[in-house]
Amino acid sequence: MPQEQASQTQTHDDERYIIGYAMEPKKIQNLLKPSLIEHARKHGIDLIPIDINKPLIQQHPNLHFHCIIQKLQPKHWDNLNLHQYMSKHGTTTTIIDPPHLVRKLQNRVSMLEFASNLPLSVQNATVGVPYQAVIDIHKTSGDDFEEMVTDSNLRFPVIAKPLYADGTMKSHELCLVFDREGLRETLNKNAAAGSTTTPVVLQEFVNHGGVVFKVYVAGEHVRCVKRRSLPDIPEEKAETLKGTLKFSQISNFTVQDDNGAKSNAGHNGDGANHLSNIERAEMPEENLIKELARALRERTGLNMFNVDVIRDAKDCTRYLVIDINYFPGYAKLPCYEPFITDFLLDCVRNKPAFVCEENQGMNE
Ligand SMILES: Nc1ncnc2c1ncn2[C@@H]1O[C@H](COP(=O)(O)OP(=O)(O)OP(=O)(O)O)[C@@H](O)[C@H]1O
Ligand SMILES: O=P(O)(O)O[C@H]1[C@H](O)[C@@H](O)[C@H](OP(=O)(O)O)[C@@H](OP(=O)(O)O)[C@H]1O
Numbered sequence: 182m183p184q185e186q187a188s189q190t191q192t193h194d195d196e197r198y199i200i201g202y203a204m205e206p207k208k209i210q211n212l213l214k215p216s217l218i219e220h221a222r223k224h225g226i227d228l229i230p231i232d233i234n235k236p237l238i239q240q241h242p243n244l245h246f247h248c249i250i251q252k253l254q255p256k257h258w259d260n261l262n263l264h265q266y267m268s269k270h271g272t273t274t275t276i277i278d279p280p281h282l283v284r285k286l287q288n289r290v291s292m293l294e295f296a297s298n299l300p301l302s303v304q305n306a307t308v309g310v311p312y313q314a315v316i317d318i319h320k321t322s323g324d325d326f327e328e329m330v331t332d333s334n335l336r337f338p339v340i341a342k343p344l345y346a347d348g349t350m351k352s353h354e355l356c357l358v359f360d361r362e363g364l365r366e367t368l369n370k371n372a373a374a375g376s377t378t379t380p381v382v383l384q385e386f387v388n389h390g391g392v393v394f395k396v397y398v399a400g401e402h403v404r405c406v407k408r409r410s411l412p413d414i415p416e417e418k419a420e421t422l423k424g425t426l427k428f429s430q431i432s433n434f435t436v437q438d439d440n441g442a443k444s445n446a447g448h449n450g451d452g453a454n455h456l457s458n459i460e461r462a463e464m465p466e467e468n469l470i471k472e473l474a475r476a477l478r479e480r481t482g483l484n485m486f487n488v489d490v491i492r493d494a495k496d497c498t499r500y501l502v503i504d505i506n507y508f509p510g511y512a513k514l515p516c517y518e519p520f521i522t523d524f525l526l527d528c529v530r531n532k533p534a535f536v537c538e539e540n541q542g543m544n545e
């Protein structure tokens with residue numbers, strides 16, 4: 182890790198804090214790299230794994246957790262029985278973040294409500310959300326379908342997104358839909374899935390120069406990075422496009438990953454141009470990012486999330502929040518070790534402003 186990026190937080194020599202982490206093995210592998218464990222250890226924090234399949238009260242009887250970070254499915258909350266644990270240790274242990282609040286990010290409608298009508302004032306910039314509508318996936322034919330599309334007031338192209346963003350692979354399977362026929366086709370396929378049918382949100386596709394800004398938030402710590410996104414669709418081309426185009430996790434690779442993949446594959450031409458789009462794109466104003474993060478922390482009551490933001494290609498003062506993810510892949514940030522460690526130190530020392538109020542809603 183470069184020296185100048187080292188943790189800004191001073192360590193008080195004799196202080197040691199125990200922080201438990203409760204998450205699935207894949208998330209542990211992604212986040213809890215030896216470099217983070219070591220950096221945290223050097224700054225007074227011992228990161229201890231919590232078994233998500235059995236009650237916490239039965240684990241680590243001789244340890245006192247100052248704080249617990251978690252990314253869990255509801256079944257794990259039941260298995261861990263954190264309610265029982267907190268009724269014993271709730272005055273000295275903090276859980277980040279309350280599950281009933283995390284759940285609001287697992288629905289793409291309630292998620293974006295947090296980002297609607299944000300009162301931000303940084304130069305002329307505005308931050309909003311794209312127009313979106315939840316549709317009735319059973320209205321796939323005849324007048325019902327035509328009426329539904331007309332009533333939805335949506336303009337093609339749109340992106341069909343599963344309503345529930347619950348961490349499953351399926352929840353990341355998105356589809357660009359270019360016209361009514363494409364939409365009918367998407368709904369028919371969904372209906373054919375029978376018991377796995379999921380409600381769908383249709384969100385207007387907004388041209389944004391092929392770059393998405395990912396704003397990572399951990400309490401008061403905020404970092405913004407650029408990632409690859411869908412390319413623009415010129416208006417005249419949009420009118421001629423038909424059908425659908427499926428895609429998934431298009432923005433999950435860092436620019437460095439992208440570079441590596443492209444040079445390994447020996448690609449140039451389009452790929453290289455696309456990448457330089459990202460490199461060329463100007464970052465949003467730092468204060469705007471800070472204000473956005475602050476406003477969303479307040480509105481959601483959460484500490485650990487990231488926000489996907491795009492900038493309208495037609496109006497560079499118009500920013501749109503398209504996605505908010507709980508406990509994202511922080512390890513993709515350069516020098517994420519001090520970023521996370523500093524946040525954890527804030528939690529154990531000052532307690533973040535919006536921590537689990539009296540552990541309300543813990544087992545909801
Ligand atoms: N309304 C939109 N207009 C233009 N591009 C969009 C829009 N919504 C999504 N995208 C593109 O599609 C990508 C995936 O969409 P979104 O972030 O909603 O899905 P996700 O599966 O929740 O992603 P993540 O992996 O970040 O959780 C975005 O990163 C962006 O590149
Ligand atoms: O596993 P689910 O609950 O689906 O959440 C994912 C988020 O949706 C993604 O946004 C995370 O990737 P980014 O950190 O690149 O946004 C992604 O990060 P990861 O796969 O690196 O852990 C996940 O956090």
Ligand SMILES: [Mg+2]
Pocket residue numbers: 432489504
């Ligand atoms: Mg996203």
Ligand SMILES: [Mg+2]
Pocket residue numbers: 346504505506
């Ligand atoms: Mg998401």
